[in-house]
Amino acid sequence: MSDRDTLLSVRDLVSGYGSTRVLQGVDLDVERGSVVTLIGRNGVGKTTTLRSILGSVTPTSGSITFDGTDITMLSPEKTAREGISLVPEERRVFPGLTVSENVEIGRIGGRQDIDKPTVEEIIDEFENLARHRNSKGANLSGGEQQMLAIARALVSAPDLLMLDEPTEGLAPSIVKQVQRKITQLNDEGVTILLVEQNVQVALDAADYVYILDKGQVVHEGPADEIAADDEILDRYLGVSAAE
Template identity: 65%
Template sequence: MSDPLLELRDVEAGYGETQVLEGVSLDVHAGETVALVGRNGVGKTTTLRSILGAVTPTGGRISYDGEEITAIDPVETVRRGVGIVPEERRVFPGLSVEENLRIGSYGGSDTPNRRSVDEVLDTFENLSRRRESRGVDLSGGEQQMLSIGRALVAGADLLMLDEPTEGLAPLIVERVVDLVEEINDEGITVLLVEQNVAVALELADRVYILDKGTVVYEGTPAELEADERILDRYLGVSV
């Protein structure tokens, strides 16, 4: 197998005196969808923030596309082709759909996967119909689509999604799942943090389980589904 697009080795990170990550190691290869799952508070979001540069690791190493990015800031990380759709979505409430997308197009990375605002609007029919609507007037599903679209206009080659289906109605969850599959099929690598284990297993090529700030399991969705002991111990679910 080729070298990973994203590589974390023994990454330690936290907030002030609070240590959250206790040596996280994982790989994401180009073209994959990799899911990072675990109970609340185990460090999933901190892992994404460490990759982005919003949290500076206190130990270990993060490499992207063959270059170390452990200590660079989020602006530089995004310029290298790493995009994030945060759990809070962070849509600008007073700006229109089109204005939110245009802000996302400033800076970013000039990768082959970079989309224009019009291309994103053509992809997201709901957003196209509401291009003049303010962010605050959008539904939760529309805000999620807008947040994903904003990462696409910034030229993400690696798209990190933090709880993309949280709080969404089942029909909208299905649309988000379809959208993530389409994005991945078009060549964008995906690192997915998802509390909905069924969704994570449906989308992922490989799955990591995080517990108490460290990776405790790696395998395929089929392998994880077959291991009821691991599912119950670390996720408290059956699938």
């Protein structure tokens, strides 16, 4: 992969909580315009990887470069200004705020150097949010909350959207909606780094896949190659590829 096409580059990243080291030297690249997925069993460090990129967990060592800028030690606010947005695990929708107010909060941070879309423009892109713009977050279904979390991340006009298990706990038809949204956003030019427990979703959505185990990348490759590799899927994920 040439440097010119690499939007995000993570090198030898060591990170954790207090004295607990979770990431033991993670290397990964995200090519501009691609969908990259990060998969692995529970507790291997997927969320910690995203948090370390965002800056809510401070790396111990290693480097993170985004669009040519060293962002290793930046705070989440500063990382967002560089053009990275995270849709967190469990969505974190503000239950007492309306759909519009939730999205408004996402618009405060993020890039300051471009014209960001308005709250209304973003909500209009989500069919199932447009109907509920004055509803409180608490009154939305799981799928609607997930779409709201994505809308809140998009209103800052990120170049890189990171999503942490966006299909978790959703019914199969809603999983498909989330999948379609991710594909649509990528078609519109947003680069995606996706963490997924649903291996089928991860492999379908991705151009390139990294498998994480015990805080290290243990396998990587184009999604179609990983999907065809039953031995790898079984060893690191305990699943076999869908027939």
